[in-house]
Amino acid sequence: MSKSIDLTGKRFGRLVVIEKLNERKRNRVVWRCKCDCGNYKNVVSTDLTTGETRSCGCLKIDQNEVNLREEYENKRVKGIAKHLFKDKEPRKDSSTGYRGVTKYYTRKSKELRYRAWITVKGHSYYKSGFKTPEEAYYNGRLELEKIYLPQQEDKEE
Numbered sequence: 599m600s601k602s603i604d605l606t607g608k609r610f611g612r613l614v615v616i617e618k619l620n621e622r623k624r625n626r627v628v629w630r631c632k633c634d635c636g637n638y639k640n641v642v643s644t645d646l647t648t649g650e651t652r653s654c655g656c657l658k659i660d661q662n663e664v665n666l667r668e669e670y671e672n673k674r675v676k677g678i679a680k681h682l683f684k685d686k687e688p689r690k691d692s693s694t695g696y697r698g699v700t701k702y703y704t705r706k707s708k709e710l711r712y713r714a715w716i717t718v719k720g721h722s723y724y725k726s727g728f729k730t731p732e733e734a735y736y737n738g739r740l741e742l743e744k745i746y747l748p749q750q751e752d753k754e755e
């Protein structure tokens with residue numbers, strides 16, 4: 599004897615309940631539902647009300663696609679990070695002796711200053727106003743790496 603609420607016409611996620619079926623599962627009423635994607639699925643009432651079932655199964659498939667995409671993005675980002683971290687030591691071949699550090703002169707007083715920069719995925723980020731290239735590298739460039747480069751999980755040495 600199951601006294602269940604009438605779920606006809608109610609929506610649960612992507613499913614809209616069409617009709618009550620005569621069959622019982624786990625001693626509970628089974629409902630015929632139509633999914634937004636057009637598929638039909640028979641769902642036990644408690645699976646609907648608890649949110650256990652919210653689509654014909656297509657929702658999960660979509661979620662898998664999202665996960666795959668994120669995984670791919672992560673890999674791509676890691677690829678960039680690895681490339682940039684190849685030599686952790688500052689290179690001595692740029693004009694300032696430090697990778698990602700350039701010198702410039704302040705507009706008004708024409709004083710020599712150093713600017714740290716980093717380019718990640720086509721975007722450049724700057725930190726200016728350092729008095730020495732060392733400062734620009736350690737307080738600028740390395741800070742920028744911390745902010746804009748994804749954390750490296752596997753160290754490459």
Ligand SMILES: [Zn+2]
Nearest residue numbers: 633635654656
């Ligand atoms: Zn569906």
